[in-house]
Amino acid sequence: MAEEPPARGTLRSRLRESDGAGSGRWSLDLSGQYLAALPPDLGDITELVVLDVSRNRLESFPASTSQLSALVELNAAHNILAQVPPQVHQMSMLACLNLSCNRLTNLPDEVTQLGLLRRLVLDMNKLTALPEDISQLSSLEELNVGGNNLSYLPEGISKLTKLKRLCADSNVLTAFPVQVLQLSGLEELLLNHNRLSDLTDNLGQMSGLKTLRLNSNRIQTLPDSILHLSQLEELDVQNNQLGALPLGVGTLPHLATLHVSNNPLVQPPPSVCAMGIEAIRRYQDDLASATTAVPHRLKVVLVGPAGGGKSTLVRALIGGNHKNDVVATHCADIVPWNSDDNVEFSLYDTSGRGVYQAWHSWMFTPDALYLLTFNLYDLDPESSQQDVEYWLDFLNAKVPGAPVCMVGTHTDEFTAALRAKKVARKCKDLSEMAQKWAQDRIQDIQAECQVIQGALAIKESTSKEPVHPLSGVGLSALQRRLKHLLKLKETRIQVWEEVVPVSATTMSGIPDLRACLVTAASNSTAFPSRPRMTSVPLSWLTLEKLLQQQPDFWMRREDCGRLAVQAGVPADQVPQVLEHLQAVGSIVMITPYHGEEKVAPNPGRLLAFLCTLVNHDTEAWLKEESARFQNFSKVQYLEARSDLLQHGVMSHSMLCALTAKYTRTTQDQVNALELLRGLGLSYSVRKTPQRKDQNSNHKNSGNDWQHCFPVYCRDSLPSEVGMRWVPLPPVNTDQLELGCHLPFCPPGLFSHLRVAAYRHLGTERVDWQTGVLTQVADRSLILQKSNTKDGSHITVASRACVEGTSSLWQVVLPVADILSQVLQCWPGLRHHLYVTCAHCLRKGVSNPHRFSGLLLLTPPPKITLLDCPSTQGAQTVQAQLVYPPHRDPDQKMDSVLEVVASKLELRDWRRLGRVFGLTDAELDDIRYDFSDVQEQKYQLLWTWRRRRRSTATAKRLVSALKEVELHDLANAVRETLGYKPANQTAS
Ligand SMILES: Nc1nc2c(ncn2[C@@H]2O[C@H](COP(=O)(O)OP(=O)(O)O)[C@@H](O)[C@H]2O)c(=O)[nH]1
Numbered sequence: 001m002a003e004e005p006p007a008r009g010t011l012r013s014r015l016r017e018s019d020g021a022g023s024g025r026w027s028l029d030l031s032g033q034y035l036a037a038l039p040p041d042l043g044d045i046t047e048l049v050v051l052d053v054s055r056n057r058l059e060s061f062p063a064s065t066s067q068l069s070a071l072v073e074l075n076a077a078h079n080i081l082a083q084v085p086p087q088v089h090q091m092s093m094l095a096c097l098n099l100s101c102n103r104l105t106n107l108p109d110e111v112t113q114l115g116l117l118r119r120l121v122l123d124m125n126k127l128t129a130l131p132e133d134i135s136q137l138s139s140l141e142e143l144n145v146g147g148n149n150l151s152y153l154p155e156g157i158s159k160l161t162k163l164k165r166l167c168a169d170s171n172v173l174t175a176f177p178v179q180v181l182q183l184s185g186l187e188e189l190l191l192n193h194n195r196l197s198d199l200t201d202n203l204g205q206m207s208g209l210k211t212l213r214l215n216s217n218r219i220q221t222l223p224d225s226i227l228h229l230s231q232l233e234e235l236d237v238q239n240n241q242l243g244a245l246p247l248g249v250g251t252l253p254h255l256a257t258l259h260v261s262n263n264p265l266v267q268p269p270p271s272v273c274a275m276g277i278e279a280i281r282r283y284q285d286d287l288a289s290a291t292t293a294v295p296h297r298l299k300v301v302l303v304g305p306a307g308g309g310k311s312t313l314v315r316a317l318i319g320g321n322h323k324n325d326v327v328a329t330h331c332a333d334i335v336p337w338n339s340d341d342n343v344e345f346s347l348y349d350t351s352g353r354g355v356y357q358a359w360h361s362w363m364f365t366p367d368a369l370y371l372l373t374f375n376l377y378d379l380d381p382e383s384s385q386q387d388v389e390y391w392l393d394f395l396n397a398k399v400p401g402a403p404v405c406m407v408g409t410h411t412d413e414f415t416a417a418l419r420a421k422k423v424a425r426k427c428k429d430l431s432e433m434a435q436k437w438a439q440d441r442i443q444d445i446q447a448e449c450q451v452i453q454g455a456l457a458i459k460e461s462t463s464k465e466p467v468h469p470l471s472g473v474g475l476s477a478l479q480r481r482l483k484h485l486l487k488l489k490e491t492r493i494q495v496w497e498e499v500v501p502v503s504a505t506t507m508s509g510i511p512d513l514r515a516c517l518v519t520a521a522s523n524s525t526a527f528p529s530r531p532r533m534t535s536v537p538l539s540w541l542t543l544e545k546l547l548q549q550q551p552d553f554w555m556r557r558e559d560c561g562r563l564a565v566q567a568g569v570p571a572d573q574v575p576q577v578l579e580h581l582q583a584v585g586s587i588v589m590i591t592p593y594h595g596e597e598k599v600a601p602n603p604g605r606l607l608a609f610l611c612t613l614v615n616h617d618t619e620a621w622l623k624e625e626s627a628r629f630q631n632f633s634k635v636q637y638l639e640a641r642s643d644l645l646q647h648g649v650m651s652h653s654m655l656c657a658l659t660a661k662y663t664r665t666t667q668d669q670v671n672a673l674e675l676l677r678g679l680g681l682s683y684s685v686r687k688t689p690q691r692k693d694q695n696s697n698h699k700n701s702g703n704d705w706q707h708c709f710p711v712y713c714r715d716s717l718p719s720e721v722g723m724r725w726v727p728l729p730p731v732n733t734d735q736l737e738l739g740c741h742l743p744f745c746p747p748g749l750f751s752h753l754r755v756a757a758y759r760h761l762g763t764e765r766v767d768w769q770t771g772v773l774t775q776v777a778d779r780s781l782i783l784q785k786s787n788t789k790d791g792s793h794i795t796v797a798s799r800a801c802v803e804g805t806s807s808l809w810q811v812v813l814p815v816a817d818i819l820s821q822v823l824q825c826w827p828g829l830r831h832h833l834y835v836t837c838a839h840c841l842r843k844g845v846s847n848p849h850r851f852s853g854l855l856l857l858t859p860p861p862k863i864t865l866l867d868c869p870s871t872q873g874a875q876t877v878q879a880q881l882v883y884p885p886h887r888d889p890d891q892k893m894d895s896v897l898e899v900v901a902s903k904l905e906l907r908d909w910r911r912l913g914r915v916f917g918l919t920d921a922e923l924d925d926i927r928y929d930f931s932d933v934q935e936q937k938y939q940l941l942w943t944w945r946r947r948r949r950s951t952a953t954a955k956r957l958v959s960a961l962k963e964v965e966l967h968d969l970a971n972a973v974r975e976t977l978g979y980k981p982a983n984q985t986a987s
């Protein structure tokens with residue numbers, strides 16, 4: 001509601017002396033009163049100096065206003081003025097005019113007569129132009145015309161020599177207003193949120209500029225002259241199209257704030273920019289001494305079924321003549337190739353054989369191009385679909401988002417007359433198979449999204465929950481799952497539509513493929529997350545050389561850091577340079593499911609080492625008369641061979657014999673074993689853990705070790721398994737079974753899981769190709785993988801009599817936790833955890849109900865019995881066999897043990913062991929069994945945990961650490977558990 005203007009008598013009573021009594025500066029504040037009009041005789045108060053009528057409903061000023069000739073400050077902001085009061089020019093003393101947030105569409109020329117005006121605020125109006133004569137406002141220090149519809153600024157601005165602040169943000173300027181270059185006194189220039197695409201090369205002329213905001217425009221380059229803005233303190237260029245920052249922008253002496261996010265920056269890379277101006281400064285310092293340009297580089301990984309023609313293709317690509325003498329690839333070959341177009345490629349030619357597929361995906365890194373190769377001649381639209389999907393799923397699971405180019409080989413095999421037609425047909429078939437794959441995967445994800453959205457809708461609407469497959473699952477668990485699925489949907493591999501047909505024998509199509517690769521190497525659209533680099537700091541090249549000279553086949557990340565210092569790479573750039581070197585195929589970073597990242601400084605050497613342990617041609621590889629086995633007796637040799645090929649167990653002496661070239665010292669061996677574990681290839685245990693031969697020489701010869709390689713496990717189910725684990729749970733026994741459904745189970749995942757979980761699975765285990773049966777804490781535990789129509793299922797189960805079921809979680813859950821961690825190595829994999837209904841299991845129904853694994857993230861309900869859904873609620877199942885017991889802080893025990901193992905000093909090791917109640921003989925055993933110090937520490941903690949089970953709590957660990965006066969460590973544990981360190985809580 002608009003108010004009436006205040007009556008005349010009251011007006012005078014509101015006059016205030018603005019600068020205190022006696023100053024003679026009379027001010028009148030009528031702001032914020034919903035006034036629709038001002039009193040007509042306002043002009044009578046001729047002594048008025050300051051008038052504030054802001055935040056009213058004023059449409060105009062009374063005519064008498066013109067008499068306010070003493071007025072210095074007029075604030076009429078936040079009204080609905082459509083015009084500047086025409087009388088304004090008569091207020092010749094006016095120094096500050098604020099008309100912000102009105103409805104002005106133009107300014108009368110009279111305004112320009114206000115020769116004393118210092119501050120003119122016109123932002124948030126509808127101005128489309130400013131008066132040309134604005135140059136007459138020669139006293140103007142601040143001009144704010146932001147938030148209007150200005151498409152240009154008048155020429156006259158260049159004469160406003162006193163202007164310090166010019167805000168023209170949020171307009172529709174399409175060209176940089178070059179007239180501002182004349183304003184040598186300008187300190188603040190705001191041109192953000194316009195439509196500028198080009199800046200002037202002479203930007204540097206505004207030598208007094210302190211703040212320059214150009215954010216949210218369409219600027220593609222910043223002129224180098226920006227480096228002349230020596231007073232610049234703040235530069236905002238966010239949300240533009242900048243590909244690079246001028247070299248040296250980091251050296252501007254006063255620059256304290258630099259915003260560059262949301263630009264397709266290549267130089268410096270976004271990750272450097274994100275770390276702020278210091279990092280940019282260092283990066284650019286470094287770049288200043290870089291070689292001017294480096295060729296484009298690209299890692300290309302050839303994948304696909306064995307015999308598809310990958311190796312022959314590599315040979316053709318690099319220009320070798322075709323000879324029919326390629327041998328089956330042994331795991332992978334890394335072939336460097338410099339194209340005629342001066343592009344450097346690193347071609348990773350992988351083997352398609354199953355024995356390698358299970359673990360060679362460490363070479364599948366992001367930011368590489370994948371060439372999926374099929375024999376086009378043999379391709380059959382019907383029978384090949386599965387094969388194509390397998391490889392697409394494989395890549396998608398490991399490197400979601402990666403570009404994939406499909407190559408069809410063997411085109412020469414079609415008869416000449418029909419060749420062109422047939423090749424085109426088969427390429428189309430292949431392309432359609434990939435499209436079908438993509439559609440199916442999207443559909444699958446969408447179907448699951450719908451189920452979750454259904455559950456969410458029920459949660460939000462009714463009070464009484466109808467039965468839904470996800471009923472009981474908490475809201476946040478549902479939302480998280482939905483988010484995860486949407487991410488999976490968005491980050492699929494990018495399969496290129498065009499299939500490239502080639503013949504490696506006639507070289508037909510090879511030039512096209514080369515051209516395709518060269519384009520991909522220089523084209524950043526194929527790699528949106530990692531633009532192609534055209535120049536890199538010299539220190540990066542130095543580091544690359546140093547890495548290549550490393551004698552080891554793998555090294556710790558921290559050792560890379562040391563080399564980086566040597567090469568002159570600033571510490572905060574190390575992650576970028578390593579990522580870059582990996583993207584171009586020079587190194588590979590290996591992230592084990594657990595523990596620290598490792599770097600293969602020379603992936604070829606690592607491959608050579610791994611190839612000593614895994615081979616597709618076992619006959620040739622394990623040749624008895626081979627020099628490697630010369631120290632073996634016939635019996636020893638046969639035993640070692642059969643252990644490996646039947647049980648997946650490699651004796652220590654065999655391992656030494658095979659890897660002799662690479663593991664000269666014991667430390668080499670320990671390192672190698674740690675790497676094998678990290679890759680999910682093998683784990684090591686002592687051959688006879690029960691043996692306690694006190695008199696034996698405890699010097700670690702290692703000969704009592706054995707190394708288990710799940711990839712070599714026997715196919716058939718060992719007979720003892722059938723006896724120890726009968727198909728149906730016996731009477732009065734319940735089975736707790738956690739499962740993981742994988743529509744696609746990548747090769748090697750299951751063996752990786754066994755290696756990762758080896759500590760938990762203990763030594764009393766029987767392994768076969770698709771399972772492990774073991775004893776954990778006096779309970780049988782079975783870990784199995786099975787294939788069904790809907791994909792694969794990995795299940796982990798244990799049994800107990802009906803009264804003792806709650807303890808089953810302690811046995812089963814840690815394996816499920818490790819599975820979750822292993823799954824992280826497959827970022828694009830779709831999987832879904834569940835708990836099999838214990839009632840259905842007991843009854844042995846063929847299609848047991850599966851409670852969603854999302855329940856594991858939900859607090860258990862109060863009720864003790866749940867309906868068994870597959871009996872429509874006629875039967876019940878114990879709630880504690882569906883919901884894990886509420887997890888106490890001990891669920892963090894794994895991380896706690898990590899912390900302790902990493903920080904525990906060796907000298908305190910034995911003392912802690914004794915406090916844990918372990919005997920000296922037991923402690924000796926641990927030292928004897930594990931030569932790696934780190935492993936000894938883990939084993940101490942794990943032995944304690946296994947032995948003491950329910951009493952091995954974090955609380956007990958803290959008190960044990962205090963007992964041996966390791967207070968810092970005790971505090972570290974408390975911190976990991978989310979408690980305050982003890983000395984802070986004590987009062
Ligand atoms: N005719 C013909 N034979 C090919 C072609 N490419 C590969 N081969 C043959 O196919 C077999 C398997 O090739 P290879 O390169 O070892 O396949 P990889 O297992 O995928 O590396 C070899 O005998 C090659 O000579 C091709 O384009 N045309």
Ligand SMILES: [Mg+2]
Nearest residue numbers: 310311328329
């Ligand atoms: Mg090959």
